[in-house]
Amino acid sequence: MSNCAACPDAIDDNNFIKCNRCSKKFHLLCINIKKGELEKAPRDYESNWLCPICLNKQPKSDNSRKPVRPTTPTGMADMTFINTRRKLHSRTDSDPSIHLSSASDAGIHNIREIIRDELRGVMKDFMADYMTDFKNTIKSQFSEIMSEINEFKNSLEFISEGFDSMKKELSAANAKIALINKENETLRSDIYSLKLRLNTFDQLSRSSNLEIQCVPERKAENLIIMVQELGKSINFNLNEKDISYCSRTAKLKSDSPRPRSILVKLNSPRTRDCFLAAAIEFNKKNHENKLNTGHIGILSTKVTPIYVTENLSPENKHLHAAARKVAKEKNYKFVWIRGGRVYLRKTETSEAIFVRNEEVLEKLNKL
Structure with a gap:
């Protein structure tokens, strides 16, 4: 088969x-x-x-x-077929x-x-089947993609709303910080101004005070008599009524070898200024024998100098110490105090510099 x-x-x-x-x-x-x-x-x-x-x-x-x-x-x-008629030779219909x-x-x-x-x-x-399956697959995948896009869009909108909210809060915080900074600057300025005024009032309250430094300490010492003896040495007589208060001050550094300074409160600023002027004049006339312990009857093997200065406020004391340091570094010849103010002068002929604050000293250091 x-x-x-x-x-x-x-x-x-x-x-x-x-x-x-x-x-x-x-x-x-x-x-x-x-x-x-x-x-x-x-x-x-x-x-x-x-x-x-x-x-x-x-x-x-x-x-x-x-x-x-x-x-x-x-x-x-587009092709052309050429039809030819059949030729019947030996066969018939x-x-x-x-x-x-x-x-x-x-x-x-x-x-x-x-x-x-x-x-x-x-x-x-x-x-047809392939296109149907293809369309269904594409439709399903497209639906999934659109769903993910919608979720992403919702998430993006949520993030955008959160960002806008944070932006508003940040803007408000920045405005508040700017206001606080402005208030802080104002408060700093006010505090600085108050500090200056307080220092001025503190210094004015000391306008009748003298500070006598480097006087050796002794037991059972009479400071009023010691001050009167100092006045006699510089040709300025003081009686007990001229002295309102006299005492030793506390040391800033307990381990310092220097004796405690003597604080003298006189009856008026004019008396204080006259006593200071007499001490300055005495030191000028006795350049080789300036005020020392021998002038107030303290006799010892070693004679130590005595300094008579204005009683400065703590702020001005700190400024005076800083001025002396700068003067030493920059070769300024003169540092002095007048009326609670600190002055500098480089030579005898140069102009005096009023040390208002530490910024003046910083400028001098940069020169």
Whole structure:
């Protein structure tokens, strides 16, 4: 048992024909030949019959056995087919072989058309299913993407609202900080002004005070008599009524070897100024023997100098010490106090510099 060369079905009856050249068998129905037509054909037709494949392979002198023109594919729509009229040499319309050959060609053409239609249908169904699945997949993925975009948009809006709120709060905080800074600057200015005024009042309250430094301490010492003896040495007599208060002050540094200073409060600023002027004049006249412990009756192996100055406020004392340090570094020859104020002078002929605050000393250091 063999199969048909045109279709995959087996040949199990006598309704077939065999090719004389390739020996392949074909169902009569597959090559579009009716059994009645085969019976009417000449006796040698069946023994000389050639299948369409072998028939197309043999040389042709004309196009009488040219297959039926197939349906023009889309890609060949612009091609031109030249149709030539068949030339009938030895056969006539009544020749059964002509009809059988034409029938075979028509059967192959029909098979091709069926296969093409089936392929078109399969491709169409496949593309339809594929496009449907593709569209559904794209739609699903697009929905997921849009959902994520919406979530991202909502998150971005939430963050944006939070950022705007923070921005407003920051702006308000900056405005508040600016106001606080402005108030702080005002308060600093007021505090500095109050500090200056307080220092001025403190210094004015000391306008009648004298400070006598470097006087050795002794047990059972009488400070009033000691001050009076100092006045006699500089030719300025003081009685007890001129002295309102007299006492030793506390040391700023407990380990300092210098004796405690003597604070003297006189009855008026004028008396204080006159006593200071007398001490300055005495030191000028006695340049080689300035005020010392010998002038107040303290006799010892070592004579130490005595200094008479104004009683300065703590702020002015600190400023006076800083001025002396700068004078030493910058070779300023004179540092003195007048009326609670600190002055500097580099030489005898140079202009005096009023040390109002430490900023003046900083400027001098930069010169």
